[in-house]
Amino acid sequence: MSPTDPDLIRAEFDLCRQIPSLVDLRTAVRGNDWDTVEAYFDFLGDDEDERAVAANLVADLSASERFLERAVADRGSPLARTLLAARYIVVGWDIRSSYTAQHVSRDQFQSFHAWLRRAEQLLIGVCAEEPAFALAWMSRLTTARGLELGASEARRRYDRLAEHHPHHIQGQILLLQQLCPKWGGRWEDAFGFARACMDAAPAGSHAGRLVAQAHLERWLDSSDDGPGDYLRPAEVRDDVLAAAGRSVRHPDYRPGFHWVGDHNDFAGALSLGGHHREAAPYFRTLGNKATETPWGYWGDREVQFLKHRRRALAKG
Structure with missing residues (x-):
């Protein structure tokens, strides 16, 4: 890089600019195009590490729950339900905020837990039908932490994920958070x-x-x-x-x-x-x-x- 390179005076945090192929997925979600969303995940195949990144991108898109709720009503597929659950988790966590527990109000916690319970109900159904569905077990690691179900339950969920996907990096990142002292570890x-x-x-x-x-x-x-x-x-x-x-x-x-x-x-x-x-x-x-x-x-x-x-x- 030269001293005049514009990259020296800015940082790029947009995941779609970092990984250009994700632009197609984001465009499909914003355009309410479920067929293209489903095709994108099918294109990723059994690469669960990349599917996890794609799922997180969808979950982080503002108001995507409206589109995903329609997809669940119309299709009801494990992917649609899991992506909707992941979005509910993000909505709930945004209400809770990233502050430590002593700085989160009772009302915030109640609303946070309500969103996570909605997500959990969707994910329980997916995991019952598709025990090897990695995206669902990944999200259940987050609900376990947010609902304060404890390290043993989080470990159980991770073990179910690892049975089929032993090196799932996003699942490992999530369990690592659970094991840190800030979450009781x-x-x-x-x-x-x-x-x-x-x-x-x-x-x-x-x-x-x-x-x-x-x-x-x-x-x-x-x-x-x-x-x-x-x-x-x-x-x-x-x-x-x-x-x-x-x-x-x-x-x-x-x-x-x-x-x-x-x-x-x-x-x-x-x-x-x-x-x-x-x-x-x-x-x-x-x-x-x-x-x-x-x-x-x-x-x-x-x-x-x-x-x-x-x-x-x-x-x-």
């Missing part, structure tokens, strides 16, 4: 799960990012007043680099739809710990492509991404 369980997933997955898989995410969550929890120094020690740096070596830096790595998130996790875990030279290769791969986490943890997400990328590229 323990750090030893969170790190143990992240490492177990990475060790069990083929070399070059996405699972290495779970180790980076666990360190980022531990860092975020390390200070109430602002980001602490948890990520600075050499042993943390080396652990993140070793995970990257099993993942995005491995010759067998296949990027797929998760590549932007993979590289942002590693770039974040390194650069937020002051390891700017080591973070540089991940920023170079990303260019201007950024994700909400970890850059939105403290301050403006775009400012943080650009600041850390600038420092990394200057060092490495």
Whole structure:
């Protein structure tokens, strides 16, 4: 990148700009075109990692529940019901907000739980009919966390997912959140799960990012007043680099739809710990492509991404 490159002064968070093929899916949802939505998921076939990204995109589209409710009424397919449930979860979580529980009102919690229960009823039916339907089990990990069903129930749901899809990265990311102390878990369980997933997955898989995410969550929890120094020690740096070596830096790595998130996790875990030279290769791969986490943890997400990328590229 040259100093005059416009990518140096902006960050791109739009998933459809990062993965252009998703534009067709977004256009179909906005155009109330269920046949094209269904065809898009059929095109992805049995690549459950990419189907998870596509489902999340649909769920995040404002007011998409109206279109999906019609699709469920007209077709009633497992895909339609699951996408509608995923949208209900997003609606509920937006009401709850991302604040910690002590800053969420009783009315917010009641409405939040009502939306999640609506989603859960749809998902129970899908999972009963199609026990291997990964998207439904993935969403049930989120409802389990939001409805505070506990780690044991979340583990049970993950195990049902893993029976058929043992390296489902989005499911693993969701269970990792459940295992963090902010949701009642323990750090030893969170790190143990992240490492177990990475060790069990083929070399070059996405699972290495779970180790980076666990360190980022531990860092975020390390200070109430602002980001602490948890990520600075050499042993943390080396652990993140070793995970990257099993993942995005491995010759067998296949990027797929998760590549932007993979590289942002590693770039974040390194650069937020002051390891700017080591973070540089991940920023170079990303260019201007950024994700909400970890850059939105403290301050403006775009400012943080650009600041850390600038420092990394200057060092490495």
